[in-house]
């Protein structure tokens with residue numbers, strides 16, 4: 001059902017007519033899916049529906065301009081486009097609506113996302129790249145409005161990198177940088193900061209990005225007058241228009257019901273972006289929402305009669321139909337026949353999707369029922385069990401919750417019985433969960449052989465000539481080695497280019513590797529992050545630098561909503577192995593001392609979070625990650641760049657493993673667990689504790705996510721029988737996470753002779769200056785006294801009360 005992407009000027013009328021008819025069929029099919037989709041929700045078969053009705057025709061034009069290798073980054077209205085590029089059929093559309101948890105049935109997300117969130121597969125089932133230049137690509141949608149924007153920037157920039165940077169292997173990813181990144185967004189969502197940030201950045205970078213705004217004047221119930229100055233996004237973006245003297249955008253306007261004008265507009269946009277690498281904004285006006293925003297409400301509540309009448313008249317499918325008849329491409333009767341046959345086709349596709357969805361569930365229901373029959377017959381609680389069993393049997397179209405919850409409830413009735421039937425039920429429940437749970441929980445992290453957890457440690461080596469140097473030189477020389485080893489690695493951030501980052505960890509790298517690989521960017525953390533996601537989606541290995549950990553909050557939403565969920569929401573069919581480089585922990589003041597790690601780790605499950613205590617460890621993490629296919633955040637110690645470290649002789653080669661703790665001081669009395677800059681405070685405190693006879697063991701966590709995979713901490717606690725978690729985050733922040741891991745998951749409580757302790761910072765952000773730090777974050781004395789008090793509690797004779 002694909003649209004014909006070749007819009008030739010010399011088509012015969014018959015060919016042209018056939019092409020238009022084909023497009024009309026796609027538009028009608030898409031519309032029928034929307035109409036029937038809404039009914040499926042209202043009758044309870046699906047939970048929620050948001051559809052592309054009223055936006056069909058511009059998407060046909062977009063699909064015609066969209067070439068193999070191109071990428072889309074859009075939102076939930078784009079089903080027609082997906083159908084027109086041949087990546088979504090009727091059955092798949094309904095499989096997505098039902099939430100079919102099988103990627104073969106719902107290729108968009110294996111039922112993980114609500115319908116209307118689209119994606120194509122960049123990876124095969126083993127996690128290997130497919131040839132993206134031979135397919136039409138859609139990066140996986142997310143629900144937060146304008147959340148598709150930051151990554152769009154990177155998708156577009158990748159073409160520029162592939163076109164201009166020499167030495168990168170472009171196989172699978174690019175043909176001379178000729179790919180366009182196509183964005184779509186609703187008019188109201190352009191109110192978001194992410195939209196404006198991306199628009200500006202793409203203008204600065206001059207990348208092949210074509211941004212379509214589907215303008216239907218509304219954002220749910222809120223009219224454009226509350227959304228957009230002058231109610232007109234292209235009007236207020238006029239200043240971005242390029243002219244003879246300045247680079248900028250090409251801004252185009254077109255009505256969304258005007259099929260020939262749309263086709264021409266999209267061809268023009270494609271040519272400008274593809275050939276000149278100039279961004280284009282297409283403001284598509286006069287669109288409608290025939291069924292309102294979503295299945296959650298009706299637009300009659302907020303659109304007046306005039307508006308509703310106008311929408312009926314200017315419905316883009318209606319207009320296309322009129323245009324076809326007026327231009328002799330079809331008669332009303334011919335079109336009616338087509339429409340009726342499509343109605344049938346959609347109904348059949350829907351039925352097939354439903355059957356495929358319920359069939360395995362019915363089978364699972366029957367499987368359990370036959371076990372339950374036996375359990376009931378052999379139990380003293382037969383009556384109760386039979387009741388539950390019959391209730392399950394009565395459900396005509398069960399879901400898995402019905403099935404498993406019945407089994408689990410019945411197990412309680414036979415808990416004190418011994419019978420082979422009971423064992424059979426226990427085994428069935430266990431194996432059912434084992435089989436089914438991954439359908440809902442797999443692929444949060446990479447499951448490919450390139451998972452970062454499979455990369456083996458390589459220790460740094462030193463020789464007689466290894467010198468003690470400023471630690472920033474270790475990281476700089478390591479980056480140097482990485483840039484020369486991997487042509488596809490690039491780094492960008494505020495001050496990362498010309499001066500080589502604020503701490504000189506990239507000193508001289510731009511001179512050596514060029515402005516495209518080592519670059520300064522504007523102050524725009526969210527799109528720095530998105531730039532990285534987009535480029536990583538296209539096979540590059542970006543390192544996105546966020547200048548300070550304190551400012552990661554601007555990027556955290558995109559990390560959390562987009563990057564962290566990417567593998568999960570595509571069931572492992574897309575990956576963005578982006579490395580986020582930042583620096584943090586204690587230095588000076590409220591915004592240069594942050595260590596809000598509790599917040600970070602809890603928001604970005606799906607991204608590894610690494611907290612190296614020095615630059616050698618940090619460099620080792622970069623080396624590990626570049627061999628893997630996973631995203632990670634590396635927080636370097638802001639106060640560590642001028643400290644001395646020995647320069648390893650195997651720079652660029654040594655690798656710090658993920659999820660492995662390191663004991664940096666051995667001791668017998670208490671286990672002190674921490675990470676990052678705080679470790680230096682703890683090491684000093686441990687020396688002073690030794691002077692009063694307290695022998696502390698110190699463990700560097702190194703990697704918060706994943707956390708201590710070999711359970712090294714509990715082994716230490718088994719020896720010392722005491723545990724203290726020390727952290728410069730707020731109380732209950734990362735320390736609570738660490739304590740949960742050690743007590744709950746490693747069962748350290750069984751070895752404890754004293755209450756497990758946490759020592760964290762104050763609740764407020766750190767005050768400025770040395771005294772500000774001293775009174776805000778754990779100090780050497782704080783650590784000393786906290787540990788001493790633990791020893792006092794267990795042995796007051798040897799450790800009398802301090803104060």
Ligand SMILES: Cc1ncc(C[n+]2csc(CCOP(=O)(O)OP(=O)(O)O)c2C)c(N)n1
Pocket residue numbers: 077143144145185186187188189190214216218219220293
């Ligand atoms: C960050 C965020 N805020 C709110 C929402 C809820 N929401 C979903 S769609 C929508 C309106 C979007 O309107 P528009 O961008 O014009 O797109 P349209 O649906 O009209 O095509 C809102 C407020 C959301 N998904 N994300």
Ligand SMILES: [Mg+2]
Pocket residue numbers: 186187188214215216217218219220
């Ligand atoms: Mg809108």
